[in-house]
Amino acid sequence: MTSKTQKLLALLDGQPVIPVLKIERAADAVPLARALARGGLRAIEITLRTDEALECIRRVAAEVEDCIVGAGTILSARHFDEAVAVGSKFIVSPGLTRELAAHAAQSDVPLLPGTITPGEIMGALEAGLDFLKFFPAEQAGGASFLKALASPIAGVKFCPTGGISAKNARDYLSLPNVVCVGGSWVAPDDMVKAGDWAGIEALAAEANKLRKN
Structure with a gap:
């Protein structure tokens, strides 16, 4: 396990x-x-x-002490630096x-890159990356x-993302090579637009109960 993997796992702190x-x-x-964060999902x-998006990250990083904010859909070195x-x-x-x-190798900020095939995973290992995003999970073969x-x-850990919901999250979290899953179901668009923060907190609390033993 690389030092950056350990750093990222420490940031996630067992969050499912x-x-x-x-x-x-x-x-x-x-x-x-x-x-x-109130619901237990501090890393987002x-x-x-x-x-x-960048303004959202800036505000959360500056104003929400309980939150660990990361940036997704990074497609280039420029995106990486901006985030x-x-x-x-x-x-x-x-x-x-x-x-x-x-x-990413020159930065202290850890990268969670997407992979699908064994070849892509081996390429990530050659780059010194052993904690990977499996994306798009459901479309690529699922659990x-x-x-x-x-x-x-063996030795590679994953965060599956893509098509994962409350209904199938446990299928992934039960696997020995899965650390956590990524999903949008805890913050549905309609609830965000309505400002239903209490409802989103409740969804987060339910998702947090999926913690692995």
């Missing part, structure tokens, strides 16, 4: 579900992060899929390129695929 958030309005970022991923500059404590990418791997990887690619 990482909220994957696409936030349209920067004004929603702080109350949303606070609701999730804000994806760079909206014009407000770190506004306070991201970890970086998540849908895939891994040589450029991104080399750039049964990851289970099949546990023996031939």
Whole structure:
């Protein structure tokens, strides 16, 4: 296990579900992060899929002490640096390129890169990365695929993301090579738009009960 893997695992602190958030309005970022943290999900991923994403990360990093904010949908070294500059404590990418791997190696901020195939996983290992995002999880073969990887690619840990919900999260979390899952079901768009922070806190609390023994 690499030092950066240990650092990222320490940030997650056994959290079973990482909220994957696409936030349209920067004004929603702080109350949303606070609701999730109150429910026990302190580490969150804000994806760079909206014009407000970097501002959302900046606000959460500056104003929500209980929250550990990371940036998702990082596609380049420039994205990586922009996210770190506004306070991201970890970086998540849908895939891994040589450029991104080399750039991440020069940073103290840990990278959780997306992989699917055994070849991609081996490439990540060669880059010194042994805690990986399995994305898109359901579309790429689901829990049964990851289970099949546990023996031939031992030592690699995963955070499956993509198509995961309260209904199938346990299927993944029961696997020995899965640390946590990423999902958006804990912060549905309609509840965010309505400002239903109490409802989101309740969803987070339920998700937090999925902690692995």
